[in-house]
Amino acid sequence: MQVIRTITRSLGIIAVFSAAVLLGNTGSAAARNGTNQLLCFDGTTDTANGNTGGAVYGGVCTRTANGAILDNSVAVGSGDYSGVFFKTSSLSGKLLGDVTQLSFRYTGVATAGSPRISLPIDVTGDGTTDFYAFIGAFSCNDGAGLVDPIHDSTCTIFYTGGPVSGDPNWAAFVAAHPTWHVGATPFVIADDAGLWTVSDVHLGEKAANKNNKNDCKKGGWMNLEREDGSSFKNQGDCVQFMNTGK
Structure with a gap:
């Protein structure tokens, strides 16, 4: 199944992203935006900063006034990825049922895995991310470029932990896992070949x-x-x- 293959491939990239965030090595576009909290990350920057374990990744994230351009149009080495996140997210530590806002808009052709929200899941509430849930534009959009799983009952939620691989929508996801929490840092990522813009990104940004x-x-x-x-x-x-x- 293409979605499962995409999820499996993405786990290595998530590890790279997590290392970059913990070390503060996000893209140069982030530093130029002052009070603007939406930050870029991408394979080109992570490779240059030595966060990829010797692998060479491509992909470029460029901030715009209300979002970012995610450019994975030039294939490089081990693959391309680019995405955005907020340095501080109010979602971290919340029960899934307490999440009220999780969305973004996009332009470009959605693939089986890109662009998507990668939502860290903490099963026990101990502050550790156990695995990720994925909400992709391919399986979750209103036909006009809006990915909004909280308010769109047609949005499939995929995840990498548990006996099944996903739930048909957010309400079913919450009902099936009432004690699951959001883990560390949620983000929007594209790790397939292509070019997208993302805007109006809401991942629990700072009040x-x-x-x-x-x-x-x-x-x-x-x-x-x-x-x-x-x-x-x-x-x-x-x-x-x-x-x-x-």
């Missing part, structure tokens, strides 16, 4: 600090949320919240 309206500027409003998990419509909406709390 807005009401005292710092500068965080709303230069596209920063797109990567902030209110305490209730709701997003801002534009920079003005964000600034108003900073000033009034509404």
Whole structure:
């Protein structure tokens, strides 16, 4: 089955990504965005930083005003990957049933595994990621480029642990595993050949600090949320919240 093969291949890349995040070796695009929390990672940067165990990976992630370009169009060595994540996610440690926002928009042709949300799963609640759940655009989209498993009952949830490989939708996933938690750092990744843009990425990004309206500027409003998990419509909406709390 193509999806299972894609999941199996991705586990090695997840290990590389985890090492890069723990060491702080994310893509150079991340450092240029100041208050903007959405960060890039990719095979080209991880290879250059020595995080791939000697393997050579390609793929380039480039930040845009409201997301990123994931470019795996040039095949390199062991394969290409690129993706985005938030340095701090409020989802980490939450029960699956308490997750209210998990989505992104994309352009490009979805493959069996790309682009997708990779959601770390902590089975026992001890803070350790035991395996990953995968929500891919190929099996979860509204026909107009939105991947939103929480609100789209047609979104299949695949995962690598347990007696079965997935559930037909988020509600079934939560019902079958009421004690599972979100593990470390969720991210959006593409690790097939292709070119995509991702935008409006919501992976439990940091709640807005009401005292710092500068965080709303230069596209920063797109990567902030209110305490209730709701997003801002534009920079003005964000600034108003900073000033009034509404």
